[in-house]
Amino acid sequence: MAPVQARHATAPLQGLSWDDGAERRDWPTGRESRGRRRAGEWAPLAVALFWMLATFGAFWLSDLSDRVPNPEMLCAFVLGAVGLFALGYSAQILLNRPGRTTTTPPAQTTWVRRLVFLGAGYTVALSLLRLSALGATGPQDILNGLRDPAAGYLHKLDAYEQGIGQGDALVSLLTFLGVLGTVLAPLLVVYWRQLSAAARVAGIVGLSFDAAYYLYTGTLKGLGDTAILSAAGLLVVITAPRHSLTRRRAAVVIGGVIAAVFVGYLAFNQAARAESFGTSDLTRPSPALVDLVGPRAADGLTATAFYPTHGYLGLAYNLQEPFVWSQGLGGAPAIRLFLQETFGVDTSAHPSYPERTEYATGWPSDQYWSTIYPWLASDLTFPGAALFMAVVGWFFARVWLDVTRTRRILPLLIFAQLWILILYLPANNQLGMSPESVFGLITLLILYRASASRLVRV
Template identity: 30%
Template sequence: MRLSTRLAPLIFLVAIVTITYALFWVGPYAPAVTNGGLMTTFLVGVLVVFAVGYSLAWVGSTKLEPVRSLHPPVFPRGDRRLLKWSYVWYIAFAVISITAYGVHSPGELIQAILHPRASYYAKFGQGQVSGGLTIVFQVLNLCGALYFILIPFAALYWRAMGRAMRIGAVISVAAYVVFFLSTGTQQGLANMAIAFAVSVFAVRLRNRGSKASVRRILATIVVVGILGLLGLTIVASFAARTDTTSTLFQSSASAQMVKNFTPFVGPYFARGATVLIAYVSHGYFGLASSMKLPFVWTGGMGAFRGLSSYLPQYLGLVDPYYSTYPVRLQEVSSWSATGVWSTIYPWLASDLSFPGVVLASGVLGFAVARVWRTFLISGSSLALVLISIFAVGAAYSEANNQLFNERYSAIGVLTILIVYALSRVGASSSHSFQKSVAGGTSSGLIASNRSVGPRQVR
């Protein structure tokens, strides 16, 4: 197995952190940071310890080769049912959310999509729909695992899916995209783009030894084109919903960036690109500021905003969210806990402390490598889902605790982790049982099976 294949998730994480951190230091917030050395040391520590844990998971496994999948791959009945239910989840979530955010007709929907800036700010007056008390939303929250299944499953089984299932996948994704376009929010689009790109890349990487075809080359071109269009849409939306009165343009660094971009893309896209650069990297300012605050333990729930919100709603307990680093930073400064970003690390550090985050990154690296190895060797669909989840979390590590901010997302991640862990335990137990049987009855049962085997397979 190639070294680049084994290290793909590690390379992805290092690239995300390195690029966004470099962008931060050329952005408008860098001059205000006074503890850059400490923050840099922390981030380097996270990456190094993650790499150590990742490497340990591959000890003794570097010569393993994947079991080549069939073309088209086998599409298990259970996975087929899960994929169909994910269609239902996507469409129901999109339709109900669009209605909850105040859009009640096709005309209003079109206007919301055409005016992303107004839609983006208008949604805050509607409240967070996923945390409502309606039965439908609560069911969608509890079935949040279906949110993560559609894209990886479609990437893995596309060639084995019939025309009806392919059309269902396209309609489901389109409904979800329309919802996020109608609110002027790029988060959902970016999540899908990341999951899509990583899932397709992972499947192709596993099947690297298979012969290329014109159809696959065309599919790659289409994928790149779709991602490019999504990128242009995101930049244009940033430009449309931001004007020169934004705080992002009140520094000389931002103004100079706009001037530098304008000759190449024009003033409109130059403004969007400048905001996008500041947008994806400004979380490091929140991280640097949070590292100045004292540690207050949040009981292991501070990083799980989507779950901790249940505590005051149903149990009458104090939400540990209000003791997290980002919220306490908001209390002592103007840096909002929800309006801007502070990276994922202060959220995790609220439960683990910043040194604890460094140590925990080693455990995460080990787990990610094991999951990635499982997918490469066996083509496990659940392993691919977990890899796409890791990719989304890693891509948003410079922003926030993306995977655990919403109830359906937090519940979905935990559900998939539990199911995957149970499946691996079951697989290990079965393998151990088979080895014990083979070792204890080699002279009898195995010989008997060998003798009658050919006659049974007719």
């Protein structure tokens, strides 16, 4: 045992397993084992394809489809990109031989607890700085934002226009440490049973402060990210053969509750915005729905359906515009903003695809969505963006196999981040919308590459 202990002391996170301690069971054997493993390997692809195709199909069932100027081109591109994503994922799964799953002693979960504490501290600090910059003074302000999300959202937009909170040195430092903002939700979900009571409380406090900021500002982004990261962790729990059927069923129920709460707040939030800002022609509810549930609820339900589908109309407009290279600045709006605020770089000379489309068609790039594809195409062209989806699918499958076979933390965190990219695909490049998300993902990818070279083993 001594050599093993020494090795773990120098590489404390190597092979860390969420199966340790609470449920020490042997894998199923024979046909049952092969069936569970095979189903688990393909589960992320099935969920991703369902989401991509369901949102695209819902778009064609809406009134927005009547405005599409190039339906054949839109269908060919979207279905081609989705097909390439599936091809990349399938190639990774089929070319990888089944591997044995590794486990480590329960003591290794100490390092997960430390990461949870670090993530909680980071999230609390960043949330408090942002709340303070926007003038929040206590819980009552948070409750006011919860009651009237439209007012909170307008307050945030006004603050941004005035430059409030921009250029803060401490916020900039925390931006570079964005990798700590990626750990909390997935680690809490996957390792809940192995965490100490103090770590659980710290994690919940961290997520609560994060939610408080987004509720105060009436913003859906952070709440949606947390819901997605939690759901990614639940998928790991559901597909792990070592977990009991009861635990997997509990994970499904918890996932359903998270989805219901988020969708409910989404409808409430969008109804409040529609009431305060007015309802555009694009989100006007049908008279039959108004008669059935009332005008406010009808606005909320219509906006909720509009939320994940209208980006395809923006994509159709973008597909009509010629390619102009954005010099590497078009894919991630957060990088453009960071360069402007931190280094004074003028990025206006190299607009992104959505910005150029706004000039040409009037489709507002900062108000309505255009899917992730025009952001990628700003530097890759649209054919390049479609091919990039094959790379995303291939890498998505690779980290998922790492998650299920090696139990390492880095693949788990990257897997959760990729779910944000995939589920926001009908909207925008969500991972590129905030600086801490960009730097967090970059850090994870660098560490993952280093781990492949055995420079880092996490």
